[in-house]
Structures are given as structure tokens and as C-alpha cells.
Amino acid sequence: EEEELEFQQVEKATSLFNSCKIRHLKSMSKVTSCFDSLVAVSPEDSITAICSQLFEHQLHGVPVVEGGTALSVVTAFRILQYFANNLESKPDFMTSTLAELGIGTYHQILTILRETPLIVVLDVLARRELTSVPVVDDRGVVVDVFTQDDVLSLGCWPDLFDFMEEPLHDVISLIEKDGIQRHKPVPTCRRSETLENIVYRLLTNVGQRSLVCVDSEGHIEGIVSVSDILRFLYEIFISKKKEKK
Known part of the structure; x- marks a missing residue:
């Protein structure tokens, strides 16, 4: 029945x-x-x-x-794109560096070791409500970034649960073998780069919404995202609006 x-x-x-x-x-x-x-x-x-x-x-x-x-x-992303495409003249701050402008997050940056089991990585992304997480080796050097797009690609695997205990670097290798287009090279930047360059890189790399800031040896220093840049522009606009009043 x-x-x-x-x-x-x-x-x-x-x-x-x-x-x-x-x-x-x-x-x-x-x-x-x-x-x-x-x-x-x-x-x-x-x-x-x-x-x-x-x-x-x-x-x-x-x-x-x-x-x-x-x-x-x-x-x-679309708002930042609109801003970049409709500038009549380039503001002076666009030629300043990330370090000079203080754009980005540089404290308590979460990273994942490349040997971390997939199930742990998924749990971290879900609990922290993250869209991506930098992957580092045992020296702390950034070797990859695991993103929500990678997570979505896993949904096509009929035997996904069999890979939950597999190390992340093996899972990433399998994703790439499936022909999934991922970010190459690893999306990193330096704090000495200008805002103009960072905006250009973010807007021209499809699906890339953040860059990992690293030092000269590749160790992570922070993360700069589209939202970080938009917040900076928003605060400038608000402050100028108040000055006019």
C-alpha cells in the first residue's frame, strides 16, 4: 500500500x-x-x-x-565591474598599493593543509560559510585554493562518499583529470601591487573573486577580495558625500 x-x-x-x-x-x-x-x-x-x-x-x-x-x-563583482568600466578618469588611489591603502584581510587567515581529508575541508567551508580556502604545504607555502566551484564539481561524482577520507590534493588531481577548468596558476598577489592591477586581475579572471596575498617565498600574508575593494570604494564615496554636506 x-x-x-x-x-x-x-x-x-x-x-x-x-x-x-x-x-x-x-x-x-x-x-x-x-x-x-x-x-x-x-x-x-x-x-x-x-x-x-x-x-x-x-x-x-x-x-x-x-x-x-x-x-x-x-x-x-558586477558593481565593481561597473565602477571600473565607467571611470572617466583614474583616481589617484588606483595607483596606490594594497599595503598603502590597507585593503584586504591579514589576520586570522584560515588555511588547509593539502593532506587534509576532503570531509574535513567540506565541514570547514560549511561551518565557516566560506566560498574558498587557501591550500598550503607543510612549509606553509600556498599551493592551491579550494573553492565552491570545486565543491560543485564533486556533485557529479556518483561515488563521492568513497572519497571523503581522501587527502585534498588527491581529490583536486581527480577533479582536474575530469577536465574541470580550474584556476592556473594559483591566484596569488603581493601587497606591493597597485589597486588598479588587482582590480584588473579580479575582473578578467572568470570565477575568481579573491586573491591570496603572499610574501616573496609564497607564504600566505592575507586575502584580498572583490568585497574588500568594493567596501573601500564605498567608504571613500560615503566620506566624500559627507564632506559635501
């Missing part, structure tokens, strides 16, 4: 999906009401207001909603 009931439920769900059309979704109150509890912005909000939402809620992107309908998603 249970199997028959389950079969009927599947048949009913299949019939519902086959008969449902896009226009039906607009009239479903359950679909539109789900936006009430979401952090969202409207098409009329300023870039400043959107940045404020991103920073306040520690988000990488927010949905643009109008009349209960999601129109798109605006991300920190």
Missing part, C-alpha cells in the same frame, strides 16, 4: 509539472510571498544603498525585486 501511495504521489507531481506554465507562476501567492523575508533591493535603489545591504548582511549578492517578482541578482 505504501508503494502504491508513493507511486500515486509521484504521478500527481509529474502531472502538475507537465501541466504548469510560466504564466501560472505569476499568479501563485506562495511564490511572491517568499520574498518578504529575503534581503532584497529594488530597481530604483542606488548603488550606495545596495552596497550598504551587501555589507550589513555580509552578502556577495542580493536579488533585485519589483512587485514581488525577482528580476535579477546584483553582486559585488
Whole structure:
């Protein structure tokens, strides 16, 4: 009886999906009401207001909603891209270095040893709500960066659970053997590089949202992300706005 009931439920769900059309979704109150509890912005909000939402809620992107309908998603990356593409003249601070501007995070940087079991890495990413984590060897030299894109690629493995105890460097090798395009070389930078160069590198490397700052020997010093740069620009804009008042 249970199997028959389950079969009927599947048949009913299949019939519902086959008969449902896009226009039906607009009239479903359950679909539109789900936006009430979401952090969202409207098409009329300023870039400043959107940045404020991103920073306040520690988000990488927010949905643009109008009349209960999601129109798109605006991300920190897209805002930085807009800023870079619409500069009429280059601000002086763009030629200053990361060290001079103080952009990035340089304290309590989490790293993962390349021998760490995959299950531990996944647990760390989930609990810390991280999108990536630098991978180091036994000398503390950065040898890779394990990202959320790598995690997503694991979802294609039918026998994923058999690899949970495997060291991360072996898992990464298998991902690359599957033909998955990953960041090459390791996305690192130096604190002596200019902001202009860092912005260019972040915007021209597809899928890359942060760079690992290293010293001359490759040891990690910190991380600079798209959000770090956007926050810097936001604070400059806000301070200048207050000065005008």
C-alpha cells in the first residue's frame, strides 16, 4: 500500500509539472510571498544603498525585486565591474598599493593543509560559510585554493562518499583529470601591487573573486577580495558625500 501511495504521489507531481506554465507562476501567492523575508533591493535603489545591504548582511549578492517578482541578482563583482568600466578618469588611489591603502584581510587567515581529508575541508567551508580556502604545504607555502566551484564539481561524482577520507590534493588531481577548468596558476598577489592591477586581475579572471596575498617565498600574508575593494570604494564615496554636506 505504501508503494502504491508513493507511486500515486509521484504521478500527481509529474502531472502538475507537465501541466504548469510560466504564466501560472505569476499568479501563485506562495511564490511572491517568499520574498518578504529575503534581503532584497529594488530597481530604483542606488548603488550606495545596495552596497550598504551587501555589507550589513555580509552578502556577495542580493536579488533585485519589483512587485514581488525577482528580476535579477546584483553582486559585488558586477558593481565593481561597473565602477571600473565607467571611470572617466583614474583616481589617484588606483595607483596606490594594497599595503598603502590597507585593503584586504591579514589576520586570522584560515588555511588547509593539502593532506587534509576532503570531509574535513567540506565541514570547514560549511561551518565557516566560506566560498574558498587557501591550500598550503607543510612549509606553509600556498599551493592551491579550494573553492565552491570545486565543491560543485564533486556533485557529479556518483561515488563521492568513497572519497571523503581522501587527502585534498588527491581529490583536486581527480577533479582536474575530469577536465574541470580550474584556476592556473594559483591566484596569488603581493601587497606591493597597485589597486588598479588587482582590480584588473579580479575582473578578467572568470570565477575568481579573491586573491591570496603572499610574501616573496609564497607564504600566505592575507586575502584580498572583490568585497574588500568594493567596501573601500564605498567608504571613500560615503566620506566624500559627507564632506559635501
